[in-house]
Amino acid sequence: MDRPAPALSQVVLKTHSRCDLACDHCYVYEHADTSWRGRPRAVSQEILAASAARIADHARIHRLPTVHVVLHGGEPLLAGPVLLRRAAEELRRALAGISALDLRIHTNGVRLDEEFCELFRELGIRVGLSLDGDRASNDRHRRYADGRSSHAKVLDAVALLRRPRYRELFAGLLCTIDIENDPLAVYDALVALDPPRIDFLLPHATWDTPPPRPAGQATPYADWLDAVYRRWDAAGRPVPVRTFESVHRTLRGASSLTESLGLAPADLVVIETDGTYEQADSLKTSYDGAPATGLNVFEHSLDDVLRHPGVLARQKGIEALCAQCTACPVVESCGGGLYAHRYRTANGFDNPSVFCPDLLALITRIRTHEEVRTKTKAPTHEHTRPHEATAHAAVGEAAEMAEHPLEPGDFDELAAGFGGAATVRRLALAQLDLNRDLLAAVGGRVRPADGRATAAWELLVDLDAGAPQALDAALAHPYFRPWALGVLGADARGAPAAGLAELAASAALRARRADAVTVPLREGTLRLPGIGRALLPGDAEEAEVTAESYGFTVRSGGRRLRMGWGEGLDGRTAYWQPVRLVEADGWTVALEDTDPLRDRYEWPVADRLPAPGARAWAQGIAAAWSLIQRQLPAYAPGISAGLRVVTPLAPRLGGDTSATCRDAFGAIAAARPSGPDLLALLIVHEFQHVKLSAVLDVCDLYDPDDRGRYYAPWRDDPRPLGGLLQGTYAHLAVTDFWRVRRSAAEGPAARDRAQEEFARWRRQTTDAVDTLARSASLTASGKRFVAAMGETAAVWQAEQVPARALTGARDAARRHRDAWRARNAPRG
Template sequence: MSETVPFSQFVLKVHSRCDLACDHCYVYEHADTSWSRKARAASDEVLERTAGRIGEHARTHRLPAVHVVLHGGEPLLAGPERLRRAAELLRAALPAGCALDLRIHTNGVLLNRRFLELFAEQGIKVGVSLDGDRLANDRHRLFPDGRSSHAKVLAALALLREPEFRHLYAGLLCTIDVANDPVAVYEALVAERPPRIDFLLPHATWDHPPVAPEGAGPTPYADWLLAVHRHWSERGRPVPVRIFDSVHRTLRGRSSLTESLGLDPADLVVVETDGTLEQADSLKTAYDGAPATGFDVFAHSLDEVARHPGMRERQSGLAGLAAQCRACPVVRSCGGGLYAHRYRTGGGFDHPSVYCGDLLKLITTIRDRVSAPVAVPAQQRRPLTAAHLDELADGLGGPDAVAALGRAQLELSRRLVTAVGAAGGSPAWQLLAETDRTAPGALDAVLAHPYTRAWAVRCLGGEQRADLGGLAELAAAAAARGRAEFELVLPVRAGWLHLPTLGRLRLDGRSEAVLRGGPDGLRCGEHTVGWDRAGDHLWQPVRKVALPGWTLALEDTDPQRDSHQWPAADRLADAELLDWTGALREAWELLGRDLPGYAAGIAAGLATVTPLAPGPDGRDVSAAARQAYGAVGIARPTTAPVLALLLAHEFQHVKLGAVLDLYDLYDPADERLYRAPWRPDPRPLEGLLQGTYAHLAVAAYWASRVRAYDGIRGDAATAARRQLATWRAHTADAIETLAGSGSLTPLGERFAAGMRTGLAPALAVPVGAAAERAAREAVAADLAAWQGAAARR
């Protein structure tokens, strides 16, 4: 491996001590003793220099995002102000267009409202360690005086689940002890409603093998995990479990979600409290000083660290494994296990994992369980849990439910693109298939782009069957994201060569061009776009807006973006980009304050805003394309509150469209037209359903505005009360029309009931007699207009 694999994941130690005395802790209880020589807390100088190094690295390698975990020890011991300082420095140091995914991992005992308010302000997601119920947790996770930590952790999790903080909840991490009941541990974790669960094998080496109960079989850890896997599968996989999801993905040739499985190169570096740069913390279990590199943030760049022999060894894939591993039939899924678990004195890391037998049994058993049943047709798959459906029916849908919709949409896009490209065997298709094998995450990023599906549907519908240039654009974009070497002919459309999700290059006077890619960047004739320097002046990248807890693309380059009912705007000038950024920041603050239940789903599922051309006569226009999940089109309104309303309204259409791709909510044979109270023309049943669902957010928005005006007089307050009274009446009327249609499926009836529940808070907000009277008059006028139009039809 000659090229440098850039780091995208950083563990920043902000405090090196802990308030618990967990006897399975790799930092304090295993071979490495360096913690005792580290500064207790990271100084301002260390934080500043670390942020600078990360920003420098992101700029050099043109990273689209970096992932930073604030860690320890126990990071909350650093205190709120030091954590705030770290977050602010990191965010300020990153170049424009590079998003910051900032998280903190804590034992939870100090987690309180003050910390969570800070994390909400700074967009810091929270992962918590919990080993199960009290019996399981107290085997290891105790205070130094022997007291249980369990009650304090549960209290912290209850606070984290409150609506204002739920979007910060990243998941639970559980270290396995095979003496604990696996199902009881799993149920205790699920009871805390985490968005994800990580089960970790306790760190061990061939010098210090993992503990196994007396009389246990040869694979106790596999047996424990498989008991959880069966229970998890039988209950419909209600929560993502990282180790299981990684096995499922790697068995299909895709990337792992954890460094302990798969062959993906490691891209993580640790910054200790004194500024020293180290390899993964898990190496502390091997021998004293194992993670050390000899580098620090004051004297060395991150590129120098990436060239360290230990880092290179962990990035060498199959070639870096022991001969026994390379010959194993499940090596591409197992990946040799966690690097640290291969260590033996005298032989270093050139061994299979000390958990080799457990990993082999775990992977092959899951493989057999997954492949044994008859495949369910794609249209019958049900990726949403009952809880997800209930959330969505209420009009909301938290991050878990929206993420599940996104996964289903990604799979749908994959099938559609396959249907377009697989038959021809073109060079573009071959490059796509190769990228799926070598860099599946890069391909997923392109397939998840909203306008990929829009293009595929157009092709399959015959609209542009003869033009498969879009396939080449997708393949080149995915390969470029994967830093692969390739050469491909791409179309030049109206003077532009397009790479979806990345940007476009100006190339006048030709209809096609040869694009070459490699680890250093892209080359097209005399034009270059490098990953390690600014691009050609004719290159226009897709620009992103990073907001607290939400990063989105302002898509003004993709020719497929013209998928909405209103025309797309041209490329935004710098001043327009600044206006959009400011408006989005204000609108996002309003959504987080006034509609937190909607904002959490928006952050999880709305990745793209496409600027539209101004509406006729200055009218506010917005749209959601049925075949472009994850995008909305909006002509920038004059005020941030209107933008907030449009974002919430249009994302309702996006969510419901994704649900309708998976489930039948109504009988498609019903071709009748129905009255939509807000429109003069009749609507088909799906149109009425879509409008009703979107107006749940409209009613909730005006309810929040009325609550803000409580006790206040004035034109704005009066207008808000009238808007609420009108929209909630319209929405309630439409729900009853849907329910009385006789064409809803049982699930559709469940959605109608959920929409009633979702509307109830808005119906309960008092608006006063004058507003109610004005609303009744408006509703009556709308009804009379509709009846008059119906009589003329």
């Protein structure tokens, strides 16, 4: 993957340096660092202005699509509404036209009231709260100085954020672990509050001041978290848990969502109330003065901070870890743990985490649990036979065997036009089951005389037994199913030997297994689906791929090519073209321009992007994702859980272009639009198609024998019932996008356009829902699905729109329908 040049995209801006609680586990006031004593209580307006200017300069130089700022303390609400408004306005003014601003505040919640919530709603500030569980658990540490409980006040804050008016402000709950607390009581109390996210934090400790460990318990923190994990998993993972999601992501090679796990370089800086730059607050637990840099916002830039030795040390990834860590089997997931937790007076940070046994145990248990959870029947010949049906009938037959059908609540959530992370994950699991069954069907087509295909099949069976997660990751590549359907439908490009060998090689590399896999080449190209491609010299017909400790080896045409896991970036190795990963806030998506089988769309796909083009795409995706998170939060969790691939299309004249492939779950294709707002629209629009296609794989919504053709307000040609359903479902999101943009777009002209677009698509989507509802070909489930779509559209009818926009919408609808009738009138 291409790694961008180091930059500081996360800023913790201290607005107040004191707190109204006296939590005895607080790293700011109760641990080694005492610098808070000499700092001003509140940040000054001069420091706010200077900080905003430094952040904007850094964002401009590094072309950051989004800057993430957390207003922090102490307790930031002590700064008061006036100062917090000033902070937000300074940041927005400085970053206007440079980067999107993701602005949050982290508070203990005891002062949160409607005045603050109205302010945060106006300024787009999301709110994270600290809460350690039920009252008994929370009051063990989070009390006032006189010993009073803070629990009731925090619950009042949560209730306020759960109101419909303020719900979009709620960022989540942070809980510090105390192993004396009952883990299930803590978890149940937090989940009952319906937060959008939970984050469990290990208590800060070092080798000098180790965490409590009861006698006889080797891994008490892993045991505590494991109990929560099992309860969370058994309940269907009802809420995202950052710790567990980070382990899942790092185990499959993606980025962590927290600095306490993974190998991603540090990208955070703290600005204190006196204007000094500091490293991460967690370092305050190490020794007095540990986070200090000696730099300040008046005299130094954020690039100066990047050059500080302490910051540089955290840019080196695995190279910065001690020998014990680099030899650990879970190092890519653990990353050595939180940097501060490695400290020991004798040798600084050159140690594993003081929680090392717990991290190793927790990650290993989660990995084992996931392997057992996701493992279905192995694709052996004993339970397979060749399918005589057509390719899509094979999908239908496989769907009947899917082990992860939608739950009633999932169905209603999706039918309304949305779908949260847990729901989309269940869709993805159902898709994975279908892919496994299709793989079994392909295996049934392998002839014993086909030595290449037989060898690949046997390796896949072995991988399924020994590394099922790696096989699942390979099977989840969106272009596996189109290939499998090609085999079952006699597509010459889908010959079993090549595709099975490519799949086996991809899974073996993901598992870091040293199997030597012989892979047929496609016109000199070695295809490793989801990983990348090698353009091999000469006229060789096959290559041998072998994973090794440092990376992998490719032998072909008498040449031996070696590739390290971190190598192959643009400009270094011409023959190797890895899939580039775009890592946004809570979402990792592949920019797939390498797979020879990705051309499954109405429009031609782009060739391999040059490095500047890839960077432009990555910046656009990150900016679009930030917009979706801030302005369309109901869609963001589902997208982050289910959209894994964006395939660039060749640029086209005459408008923005995007598409999906019915059988490529998790992927969309698009030509890069002119701005992040349009890319955000394309993403939410096309992901609607992805979701609905997955629903149709497990649930019949209409009679496929319906031969009628229907008017669709967004098309010039008559559409079949299924096409009308797909288009209407996608245009629910289009309507919602323009609904939000009426107030979120920058400038009067853009807001006026949004009013017109909202009025137009609200009207035409509602008309299309009515057309669907009148169809006699909907199944009972289809009627329920369309009714829920109609309920969503009906809510928008009550929203006020200027008369001019309503007139324009009416005229546009009439013109389109008149032109459609003229174009599609029967010819006599």
